[in-house]
Amino acid sequence: MAEKVLTARFDVTDSHRLEGYRADGGYKALEKALAMKPEEVIEEVKKSGLRGRGGAGFPAGVKWSFVPKESEKPKYLCVNADEGEPGTFKDRYIMELDPHALIEGSAIAAYAFGSHAAYVYVRGEFKLPIARLEGALAEARKAGFIGKNIFDSDYDFEMWVQPGAGAYVCGEETALIESNEGHRGMPRLKPPFPAVVGLFGGPTVVNNVETLAYVPHIINRGAEWFASLGPEKNGGTKLFGVSGHVTKPGLYELPMGTPLREIIYDVCGGIREGHELKAVIPGGSSTPVLTPDEIDVNMDFDSLAKIGSMFGSGAIIVMDETTCMVRVIARLAKFYAHESCGQCTPCREGVPWIHKILERIEAGGGREGDIELLSDICDNIQGNTICPLGDACAMPVRGFIAKFKPEFEAHIKQGKCPIGPIPNPWNNH
Amino acid sequence: MNDMSEQKITLQAATNAAIDEIVTHYPVKEAALLPVLHKVQDDIGWLPLAAMDWVAERLDLPKVRVYGVTSFYTMFRREKLGRHRVEICTNISCSLMGAEHLRDHLSRKLGIRPGQTTADGRITLSEVECLGSCGTAPVMLVDDEFHENLDPVKVEKILADLEARDKEAGNNG
Numbered sequence: 001m002a003e004k005v006l007t008a009r010f011d012v013t014d015s016h017r018l019e020g021y022r023a024d025g026g027y028k029a030l031e032k033a034l035a036m037k038p039e040e041v042i043e044e045v046k047k048s049g050l051r052g053r054g055g056a057g058f059p060a061g062v063k064w065s066f067v068p069k070e071s072e073k074p075k076y077l078c079v080n081a082d083e084g085e086p087g088t089f090k091d092r093y094i095m096e097l098d099p100h101a102l103i104e105g106s107a108i109a110a111y112a113f114g115s116h117a118a119y120v121y122v123r124g125e126f127k128l129p130i131a132r133l134e135g136a137l138a139e140a141r142k143a144g145f146i147g148k149n150i151f152d153s154d155y156d157f158e159m160w161v162q163p164g165a166g167a168y169v170c171g172e173e174t175a176l177i178e179s180n181e182g183h184r185g186m187p188r189l190k191p192p193f194p195a196v197v198g199l200f201g202g203p204t205v206v207n208n209v210e211t212l213a214y215v216p217h218i219i220n221r222g223a224e225w226f227a228s229l230g231p232e233k234n235g236g237t238k239l240f241g242v243s244g245h246v247t248k249p250g251l252y253e254l255p256m257g258t259p260l261r262e263i264i265y266d267v268c269g270g271i272r273e274g275h276e277l278k279a280v281i282p283g284g285s286s287t288p289v290l291t292p293d294e295i296d297v298n299m300d301f302d303s304l305a306k307i308g309s310m311f312g313s314g315a316i317i318v319m320d321e322t323t324c325m326v327r328v329i330a331r332l333a334k335f336y337a338h339e340s341c342g343q344c345t346p347c348r349e350g351v352p353w354i355h356k357i358l359e360r361i362e363a364g365g366g367r368e369g370d371i372e373l374l375s376d377i378c379d380n381i382q383g384n385t386i387c388p389l390g391d392a393c394a395m396p397v398r399g400f401i402a403k404f405k406p407e408f409e410a411h412i413k414q415g416k417c418p419i420g421p422i423p424n425p426w427n428n429h
Numbered sequence: 430m431n432d433m434s435e436q437k438i439t440l441q442a443a444t445n446a447a448i449d450e451i452v453t454h455y456p457v458k459e460a461a462l463l464p465v466l467h468k469v470q471d472d473i474g475w476l477p478l479a480a481m482d483w484v485a486e487r488l489d490l491p492k493v494r495v496y497g498v499t500s501f502y503t504m505f506r507r508e509k510l511g512r513h514r515v516e517i518c519t520n521i522s523c524s525l526m527g528a529e530h531l532r533d534h535l536s537r538k539l540g541i542r543p544g545q546t547t548a549d550g551r552i553t554l555s556e557v558e559c560l561g562s563c564g565t566a567p568v569m570l571v572d573d574e575f576h577e578n579l580d581p582v583k584v585e586k587i588l589a590d591l592e593a594r595d596k597e598a599g600n601n602g
Binding site for chain 1: 454455456457459460461462463464466467488497498501502503504505519520521522524525526527529530558559560561562563564565566570573574575580581
């Protein structure tokens with residue numbers, strides 16, 4: 001069985017409380033890091049190969065090193081706990097079951113790039129994770145792990161929870177910063193990048209919850225150990241959220257680079273009984289879909305990029321033969337249309353247009369030329385907007401059409417959905 | 430916008446104290462806008478114009494800024510809904526596990542469509558986007574509480590429990 005890092009404490013009674021966290025060695029990494037030079041902490045994390053677990057996969061230590069050493073304005077850490085990418089459900093478990101790991105990782109990260117304040121931007125629906133995190137912050141503050149002069153190091157650090165309010169776009173780092181400042185969550189033009197001008201105008205790092213939760217382990221056990229858990233340039237383990245038509249959906253911690261086939265068939269027990277695999281979305285709803293002959297891919301950033309998809313957040317959505325591909329991508333387009341912030345015309349107009357066309361095809365009103373039209377709209381969205389939300393719709397639309405074109409054509413030709421309505425799993429009820 | 434525009438709101442002491450504390454988290458007061466709107470909404474159940482105006486005054490912001498922010502985020506309710514909110518996710522992972530059938534089942538049981546409130550003002554049903562609970566799909570929120578791995582039997586039990594609680598509290602309309 002592969003080594004558990006982040007989930008090792010998930011089954012412990014009251015795993016969210018400070019007492020148990022300390023008994024398991026909690027906050028020793030922070031003490032160790034505070035005795036190191038900030039540059040040494042950054043170097044260690046760079047060497048570990050830790051890449052951002054929010055979706056983009058940018059090396060965490062490199063991101064921290066972009067923050068200017070000298071700054072007139074205070075520097076900030078924004079923890080991205082907005083977890084909104086359909087299929088993704090990992091950060092909530094870290095906050096619910098091991099919130100001190102996130103606090104400790106955040107304090108180490110902030111120390112490394114010279115920040116004294118962090119905000120955890122948690123999606124507003126996550127009432128329990130928010131409560132657990134606030135409880136843990138109160139415990140840590142009382143015990144002196146956050147506050148003034150931590151471990152007599154002269155280092156001060158504060159951390160607060162910032163609740164979101166139901167806007168997917170706020171998972172994009174500059175929209176998150178806008179929202180954290182009390183504005184509508186509309187992404188900013190880059191440059192300037194947040195590392196230079198971010199929250200309240202100060203240099204800012206935005207890191208995903210899972211990314212930061214690995215940091216104490218890297219400091220405790222060393223970069224080499226972490227790097228050795230995964231393939232080259234893809235260090236560590238990963239929380240994979242598997243949903244859809246597998247026998248055992250759920251959250252699994254596995255080494256980076258675990259083959260997708262192994263995850264679906266060995267870890268998750270294969271496709272639900274009596275059915276067969278039709279398609280897999282490998283990394284959350286924005287990542288291009290894979291067909292059954294592509295599942296021997298290793299689940300890491302570079303391997304998925306090589307076959308034209310993306311690792312994303314490691315959210316694996318499995319679909320069997322009862323699933324209509326047009327219906328699925330139409331539903332996803334509806335989501336992106338709902339979540340477009342409206343700032344850029346190509347996204348605001350193009351994404352709802354894509355949704356309308358896909359719904360029409362699914363409803364039997366498909367016309368010749370629709371597939372080309374969809375591709376043309378995608379062309380006019382991709383690369384023409386401030387943030388990647390429009391691309392996040394266009395990429396899977398292209399992917400579904402490329403991999404399942406005959407199914408789209410059959411809808412248009414037959415004037416109906418050849419797969420039929422979504423089966424009712426409770427038909428005998 | 431609503432019939433409370435001329436009224437003043439009154440918040441519980443605990444809400445006011447929480448807001449006073451929240452404001453200390455930031456170098457500028459306006460950054461407290463989202464958490465303060467949450468606190469006010471949790472207290473009075475929704476955000477009538479009078480509540481948004483109160484927040485604007487509390488944070489020294491133009492009213493229009495508060496209206497603009499409130500309308501951007503789906504969790505802020507600018508209309509009074511039913512006493513209970515039943516919000517079912519129909520995004521991809523929930524849909525694959527039959528969420529649309531559950532939505533229709535809820536509609537039949539409650540006699541309303543998503544977006545509507547029962548005639549007695551008890552329950553508002555809505556269809557929502559991904560709730561980040563895809564491994565335990567299908568999922569719905571009832572008054573902010575997650576209910577996972579749903580099926581029609583569980584859904585009916587949740588509705589029955591809600592009704593029993595309301596009857597006990599003596600406010601079943």
